[in-house]
Amino acid sequence: MINTKRPPRDTLWAGAIFTLIYAAWAVLVSSNAEFIQNFDKTIINLVCNNDPANVAFAKTFTNLGNTSTILIETIILFIILIVFKQYPYAWFTAGTMIAANGYNWVIKHAVERARPAVHHLVYADGFSFPSGHSVGSAALFGILIVLTILLIKNKFWKTLLIIIWALFPLLIGYTRIFVHVHYPSDVFGGWLEGITFVLLGYSFLYHYYIEVKLMEQRA
Template structure:
């Protein structure tokens, strides 16, 4: 897969994610997604059990800001000391930092109250979009992107992608299960994070391409 094709795919995915987020924001603002939210919440909470509640609390803790910061520091150390990468540190920080700025700003803009249907934990702040979902998609998405090229086997890459998907989905579902987010909050978090992640990758790949061309000319 050549670089130009990769850049086109990244840009296309970024635009699609942004458009999808726009639709979600419109449906939430116009209250046209209430039935969808309630249906999904009812389905997920139908599996409630003490064991599952404990499991969901673990996933929501993994997706918390404190844990994200700790994991980010560990990943940065791994990138710098083990893989000897420097430009990728900037990409990683841009993705995580940008994702946080985006969801904080959007929460303040939309002012959506959290659901009060069946809350198993208490949290403060606005609901839309989900910060946990946004951070999970950004963290595991960028880590998978950066680690992908260092895994030589197809099996290893498949395992990497599956683990990332499981973590992203589990953290998002945990917020719905615990009653602190609507499903539309979580989906919107995935979309806005997907937009920022792919856009950051696009800029990074463009930078690498220009640097490569410049070094060949010199």
């Protein structure tokens, strides 16, 4: 059930701040700013290597961020929430994922950034910015973090789950750089976009559901 006594605060301002940061990042990427070039080179030098174990891990783990995989995971989460009659959370999940991935398609075709001109270790088509794997995983696991905060009461399990959920998009983003299908700035932009939509989506949930419940309890 929702913690109506002390629900998390509205995230509209945080969402607005992330929107501005994401917009600035997108402008820098689309203009091929020197800062972005240096950022990409620095991260690539830190991340990429030819270690067979790392290559095997990256080529396997990156599949967890595939569009089809994220879609299946989202549908499963949506069904679970519906079964347990957590309808507002189910629509929060569906709405946030649809908005994030739909907007990602628009931005990809607006920026039209080509993928890195090196040998790709896995197949990837379409434009490079932002990373769809990073957007989808940041949005989905960001939603799971929100649901964990709202629904899990035990502090140990809440902390453990939040750490686990946070690691998934970080590792998926890492693999997209490692397998040479995205620039680091694509991945970072994807994380910014995914987090932005989670914050804005939760703000809608907060205003249209949690505050209503609080008002009903006070009536």
